[in-house]
Amino acid sequence: MWAHLLVALLACALITGDAAPPLDLVTCNDATVGAAVNLAIRHINEHHHHGYKFKLGEIQGHKYEKVGEGCNIDLQLMLFETKCHFTNPKAAEDCEMWEMGERGASASCTSMLSVQDGIATVTRHQCTTQQAMSNEDMFLTCPDCPSMMSLNDPDVMRVVAEAVQKYNQESNHQHYFALLEVGRALSAYIPSLGMVTYPKFALVETNCPKGSRIAPEACVPRCPDRAQYAMCGTSYSTINGVKSPECELYPAKNSAPLGPGEVEPVCASSFHQSAEATTCRTQMTNNDPALHHICPFPLAVQLPQQEQVHH
Template identity: 30%
Template sequence: MMRFFIAAVSFAQLLSWLTLAKVPPLSPDILLGCNDPEAEAAAMVAVNYINAHHRHGYKYTLDRIENIQVSSRTPNREIHSLEVELDLLETKCHALMPTPIQDCPVRPRAEHAVEGDCDVKLIKVDGNYTVHSHSCKSEPDSAEDVASACPVCPPLAPMNDTRVVQGVDTLLHQINSAEDKPHYQLHEIGRARIWTLPEHAVELEFVVAATNCSTQDAKSAPDSCVRLTGDDAQFAFCVGTVKTNEDDTVNCTNFKPQSAASGPSPAHPHPKGQPAVAGSGHHHLPHLKLASSSGESSSSEMKVPTAAAPSAAPSAAPPAAPSAAPSAAPSAAASLIVKRSIAEKTILLLPRCPGKKRFI
């Protein structure tokens, strides 16, 4: 009886081995890696889309593709649906500025930079990626990270802090004191920091919008001034410092706003130009589920080549034979090196995610 039991177990193991040996290995194009060109192309479409729909605060740039999953494919193996997890970094370009993201400097950690995490679902049809939905969250670096980069640098101050609001009013009055210039209204406060060493100072970044009045007109009838819209819209991004000795400085850069993407956008300013100032130190990335529609911005699409045949490059993931147990199938976030010996051949599945970091 024992011999029969041992023979049955051995036969079952043999059948399992034969099954694995006969199943063709997974095609490498299914195991899309975070550093693959196709993943990079999808990520850039996602970042462009996020920036187009983020109308407050600052633009974000891609730091790393954290994970990527192919949800479904059409019969011809063209990617139909995929999901990406992205690590983003705040830049110094305001969200309304038309500056291309590649020309926007990344904000240094010493300035208490903000990081973003986004989950984006994309659809690919005929070589074009389109964002189907996205959800983001953002938060500043920890105080410890700021201190490690600059021990004396202060953290972000709440934008509704009395000293911040008064400082912006002071600098806005200075901007509007020039003769025969457009009269500006506050659009929004971007960020602020309050220094105590070597002297007390409030460091500010904010955006102002031009009105249909000159500074001279606004002195006699300020309530009649209305901000310019449409093709006439004009904004200025201002950086300034207010000090206790009244040695205040402010420098502004004028720009025409980039076209707004369709769809909801949170926290729009008050119609009269006095925005509701958030109590946090930064403008959060939109935590929205946005379903795609025919009216989406063209910035959410990018023409990319279809996936090329797998090459022998070292970065390409070699094929892996699936296990009979479902739990042994390679996951989209494979983080360990898995070795399996089949028919005296070792199949090596290299980690595909997370991808490379672009900034230190």
């Protein structure tokens, strides 16, 4: 059962974006609840600056409350994590969801919308993100399926660091790439190999040209709209060591060359080094270290403008 996952790493490819479909009009009519749900999920994904995109699993409830000439809409949604990292330009609606053995996550979300003067806006969302099935329950259902590991497990970080080094050595990019984040980490016992670790991780293009004397880990990532991203997978066993990563490459949104005298702009730190991440962690009731959780919106503490992270 696990054998097909052994070779299910991402193939090297250049992925072009699929434009998100236009949203239908949201009104205070129950007939447009689907449009309200689509707006709520798109809002969640647009404010989810780490991990993977989510899409609808089930509408668990909805309620309308008249307010003036408009209304408030309360949605109860079950979302499922997709295979598309947030840096992937593909629309969430077109992304595949993880299979059971690939250990996806689910999120139970409450989303509040306001409709006034014909304009619908999301005013709040709160989600509880959790493993679709715990390691213990998964073992009872599928003993051969992998276990989820903490994203910051020291062994995982060691494997990923070596894989990033291999990627920079073997790629033909003009610039070094740096680790953006670990997306998921699994482990499984393979009789011929022993325990095998399977991390997936996201890379971001830096300002350092290949061959520069600066260590890649010290390089500054390019601004989100000017950076290429890569989503990679590798494996590690004591017998085979760290395999060369296989990656999908996502092109930069803005590839226009700099003008005469212009220098590459420097942007805010990534999500994990931002005040947004710190504030998010303090507001979550469930903080499973194996997952990328959906942060509440709005955050209880207003972030300084320069610390807001956009990708």
